Amino acid sequence: MNRTDFFEKVTVDDTEERDFLRNPLSTFTMNYSPLYYRVNSADVMRPWLISYNCYGVVDFWWLLMFINDIENPFTDLEEGMLLKVPNSIDIYDFAKKYRVV
Numbered sequence: 001m002n003r004t005d006f007f008e009k010v011t012v013d014d015t016e017e018r019d020f021l022r023n024p025l026s027t028f029t030m031n032y033s034p035l036y037y038r039v040n041s042a043d044v045m046r047p048w049l050i051s052y053n054c055y056g057v058v059d060f061w062w063l064l065m066f067i068n069d070i071e072n073p074f075t076d077l078e079e080g081m082l083l084k085v086p087n088s089i090d091i092y093d094f095a096k097k098y099r100v101v
Contacts, residue, residue: 024098025066032087039081047073054085063091 009016035054043050047061047070054064061073068083070076 025063028063028067028086028090028094030086030090031093032089034087035085037083037085039077039079039083041079044077044079045074047077050083055088060091 009018011017037050037054039050043053047065048058050064051061052058054060064083064085065071065073065077067086068081
């Protein structure tokens with residue numbers, strides 16, 4: 001699941017672009033209870049490490065930042081923060097809804 005795949009493509013002046021104003025990520029819902037993860041010193045500036053610790057893959061770091069309203073993981077991610085971690089079932093259900101998986 002690639003974070004850029006969720007933006008619709010539009011054609012402007014014969015050039016295909018991603019429409020960043022229409023983003024289906026805002027419709028992501030958690031139907032299952034989330035887990036929580038406390039950021040430790042090794043995780044600071046390493047959002048992919050948090051994804052690996054929570055899901056076993058580094059692919060979902062951007063979703064964790066989106067869900068927790070962290071715009072810049074290199075400056076806004078601090079030791080001791082408690083992050084909401086969506087259930088992997090919710091992630092795959094969302095991916096199926098918007099992309100063929």
